[in-house]
Amino acid sequence: MNILLVDDDEILARGTAKLIYRLGNHQVSITDDPSEIFQRCQRGEIDLVLMDVNIPGAEWEGREVSGADLARALKNHPQTAHIPIILITAYAMLSERRALMEASQADGFCAKPVTDYDALLEMIDRLGQKSNSGSVDHNSGRG
Amino acid sequence: MPKKSRGLTADTELTEGALLNRMTNRIRKSLELQEILSAAVVEIRSFLGTDRVKIYRFEPDGSGEVIAESVCNQRLPSLLGLHFPAGDIPPYAREMFIKARQRVIVDIPSQVTTLSRLEAPLTTADLTVEDVYNLPLKEILKRPVDPCHVEYLTAMGVQSSLVIPLLHQQELWGLLxxxxAEPKKFSKKKIQSVQLLADQVTIAITQASLLRDAQERARREAVVNQITTLLHSPLPITEIxxxxxxxxxxxxxxSAGRLYLFGHKADAAAQLYTFGNQPTLSNNQLLETSRFWQHLLTQNSAPFQPVEELFETSELLSGKDLERKTLSLRSYRRFNPYAVSDIYQEPQLEEVLPAFHSKPIRSLLVMPLSYGEEPLGFLTIFRNEIDTDIVWAGRYSPDDRNDRVRESFAAWRELKKGQAxxxxxEEIDLVRSLGTHLTMAIMQNRLYQCEREQRMIVEMxxxxxxxxxxxxxxASxxxxxFLSSTSHELRTPLASTLNYLKLLKEGFYDNPDELQEYINVAYNAAENLVVIIxxxxxxxxIEAxxxxxxxxxxxxPEMLREEENLFRPESRQKGIPLxxxxxxxxxxxxATRLRQVLTNLLANAFKFTDSGEVRVRAIQRMQETEGSPQPVVEISVADTGIGIDSDRGDLLFEPFVQADGSIKRRYGGTGLGLTICKRLVELMGGQIWLESPGKGQGTxxxxxxxxxxKS
Structure with missing residues (x-):
């Protein structure tokens, strides 16, 4: 699976990417540039997005955006709506988590730091398969 | 003869009837008492055919004045407008008038003869008021007339008299x-008729008196109305x-008046409103603080009179009831006005009399104001002395007045100056009633003020x-x-630490360099975590x-030298002079906290500056604090670094706030440094602020x- 990891902390992201590659055998590319995210998703290069909520400095269509904003934008674009998105955030409080899931329309959620990679990989596999098998049904991609 | 006699009788009756009718009509037509009386004397004199008919009115002091008179062809001298002293008609004589209703002395010369015939006869002059009251009328009338009276009338040139008392409310109001000038006898019928006429005059007097009372009452009510309207007008209470x-x-x-109100609260001063020419005490003391006024408020002092009801009912109450009644009255006592007609005759006023010297004030009236048990103050009214001008019938000296009858009744004018x-x-009643209204208005205003204060306190x-x-x-x-941000900020370095430790743990490294890199990253992240913590x-x-x-x-200077040493390596390495x-x-x-602040600020300055300089400046200056200038020390750390938009400067003192997202990526840090600086400076009683001309222009x-x- 080709996974796009959106994170502004490059060192942290490199570690995460390497672990996912070595543990789950997925190709992981890293970016925090919104336009690159959209281009690559629209081109069909990406099977799943791991989206960090906190990407300070990211701008999209002239305004500052969070990972949750980008996730919602992807979900609302016909070309990218089918791509599963898992939110990764250090905002781990339950109330914050609910609000973020609601706002982002993401498919899954993962707390940062990731302590259980097996669970994360299982979620990636599950969402990736659904997305592949049910590409006709856009709704099936939503967890 | 009977026929003739009948005719005469009918004629007399006719005349009398006509006269009565005329009189009655006159009395009904007019409300002017003087007019009625003047008409009455003319009618009655012509009816009686005597030389003079007069109406004599008593004054409260017993003296009297001739207020209406009719004299026939100057056969007798006019007495109109003359005053007669009280002694001229002694009390027993007045009592006799009330009892006998009318008194006729037909012939003065014959009385003189009677008197001279008897050896020290008991005359009416020997009667006391009680005698007159107790003895049967016949007994009294049997007695010869008081020789003095005989002498008196003789001196007046009168030889016969008819006197009919004019009563008003059971009191002797005056005499008809x-x-x-000659002896004259009246028929019983005639006297009866005159009596009827006198009754008409009495009715007129009663009506006039009622009218005066009604007018007086109306005037008083109008004043009370006017004042109550004022008291409840929306003007400020002081103006009212x-x-x-x-x-x-x-x-x-x-002529003048003053309203003195005690201080409403313990700390409030007394208020004084004045009108007119005030008496002034030399030591600037207020009259109201003198003994006379103060005594009016103390319970047992003479001027104080308890409520009238106590007197009215006390006889009906047993001792215990009376005690209870007195107690209950004491707690709701009212004060009466205390009237002093002549301040120079009032011993209690002696100590304040100097205040009245050189003032024309002669009388005063004090109304103590109180609400329940609480004394509120005094309403005091002054009156100037007056000059009286009385025309007496004949000059007499008080010494021999009783011994010798005046020989002349020629008018003698007595002018008295400076009279009380x-x-x-009615005036006292009016002041009492107005005092009560005043008290109510003052209390109402106080309650209103009190309520307003309470409301304001509650609102505050x-x-x-x-x-x-x-x-x-x-705060919550x-x-x-802060907790949420802290959790977030701790999780990021923790994530890096855990990620790389896991890579190491799983052995996911391809060569020794990568191994070393993973170890370094994990270590730095952990170190960063400690800084944040x-x-x-x-x-x-600080918060706690x-x-x-x-x-x-x-x-x-020493501390700054230490800081200079601390940052020397960084300064050299970046080529930025400090x-x-x-x-x-x-x-x-x-010292410890000041060093922490300086280190933090210098670290920031070097971190965000690539070229230029970092300058620390410390000066002393005066600053306006709480109204007075205080010396302060100002320490500034200026760099030539990346700067910040001026509107975001203050935000940097908030926890975890950095100028923008890229700062963290490029410079790291937690966004807590300035927050800590701010808290520490404030703990030391100071202030901190950040200035920057804009991005790229230094901070x-x-x-x-x-x-x-600060203590």
Missing amino acids: VSHH LQIVLECVVKVVEG REWRS RNQELNIARSAAEE RLKSD NDVLDIAK GRMHVQLEPVNL IIDCQVDEVQAD TVTFMLPVVP
Whole structure:
């Protein structure tokens, strides 16, 4: 699976990417540039997005955006709506988590730091398969 | 003869009937008493055919005045307008008039003969008032006339008289008197007719009196209405009281007045409203603080009179009831006005009399004002002395008045200057009633003020509570925000640490360099975590009030030299000179915390500056604090680095706030440094602020500390 990891902390992201590659055998590319995210998703290069909520400095269509904003934008674009998105955030409080899931329309959620990679990989596999098998049904991609 | 006699009788009856009719009509037509009386004397004189008919009115002091008179062809001298002293008609004589209703002395010369015939006869002059009251009328009438009276009438040139008393409310109001220069006898019928006429005059007097009373009452009610309207008008109470005082003074024909009100609360001063020419005490003392006024408020002092009801009912009450009644009255006592007609005759006023010297004031009226048990003050009205002008019938000296009858009744004018004027009971009543209204208005105003104050206090408390609640909510929100941010900030380095430790643990490294890199990253991330934790702990400690600063004189040049040494490596490495310009020797601060602030600010300055310089400057200047200029030390750390938009400068003092997202990526840090600096400076009694002309134009952070520590 080709996974796009959106994170502004490059060192942290490199570690995460390497672990996912070595543990789950997925190709992981890293970016925090919104336009690159959209281009690559629209081109069909990406099977799943791991989206960090906190990407300070990211701008999209002239305004500052969070990972949750980008996730919602992807979900609302016909070309990218089918791509599963898992939110990764250090905002781990339950109330914050609910609000973020609601706002982002993401498919899954993962707390940062990731302590259980097996669970994360299982979620990636599950969402990736659904997305592949049910590409006709856009709704099936939503967890 | 009988026929003739009948005709005469009919004629007389006709005349009398006509006269009665005329009189009755006149009395009904007019409400002017003087007019009626003047008409009556003319009618009655012509009816009786005597030389003089007069109406004599008694004054309260027993003297009297001829107020209406009709004289036939100057056969007798006119007495109209003359006053007669009280002794001229002694009390027993007045009592006789009331009892006998009418008195006829047919022939003075014959009385003189009777008197001279008897050896020391008992005359009417020997009667007492009680005798007159107790003896049968016949007995009294049997007695010869008082020889003095005989002499008196003789001196007046009168030889026969008819006197009919004019009664008003069971009191002798005056006399209807007929005098004749010759002896004259009246038929019973005639006397009866005159009596009827006198009754008509009495009716007229009663009506006039009723009218006067009604007019008086109406006038009083109008005044009371006018004043109550004023008292409840929306004007400020001080204006109202001044106007009302003036009204009260004018309405009782006073010359001046004053309203003194005790201080409402323990700390409030007494108020004094004045109108007219005031008596002034030499020592600037107020009259109301003198014994006379103060005594009016003390319970057992003479001027104080308890409520009338106590007197009215006390006889009906047993001892215990009376006691209870007195007690209950005591707690709701009312005060009566205390009237002094002549202040120079009132012993209690002696000590304040100097205040009245050189003033024309002669009388005063004091109405103590109180509400329940609470004395409120005094309403005092002054009246000037007056000049009286009385025309007496004949000059007499008080010494021989009783011994010798006056020989002449020629008018004698007596002009008396500087006389006291009595306070009439209507005036006293009016002042009492106005005093009560005044009291009510004052109390109402006080209650209103009191209620307003209470309401304001409640409103203020509510506001305070609202502010406190908002502050508590804000504090709670900030705390929760801080916790959330802290959690987030701790998780990021923790994630890096865990990621790379896991890579190491799984052995996912391809070569020794990668192994070393993973170890370094994990270590740096863990180290970063410790820095954040320390910062967070510092803030938490300050927030919890557990960070204590010890202010002491700190040698600032020395501390700046230490800082210079600390940052020398960084300065050399980046090629940025650190310039210290210290114009202050000493500053009041906590050395450890001041160093922490300086280190933090210098670290920021070097971190965000690539070229140029970092300059530290310390100066002393005066600053306006709480109205007075206080010396302060100002220390600024200026760099030539990346700067910041001026509108975001203040935000940087908020926890975890950095200028923008890229700062973290490029420079790292937690966004807690300035927050800690701000809290520490504030703990040391100072202020901190950040200035930047804009992005790329450098930043200056300045903090100020007081030279003299706040106690």
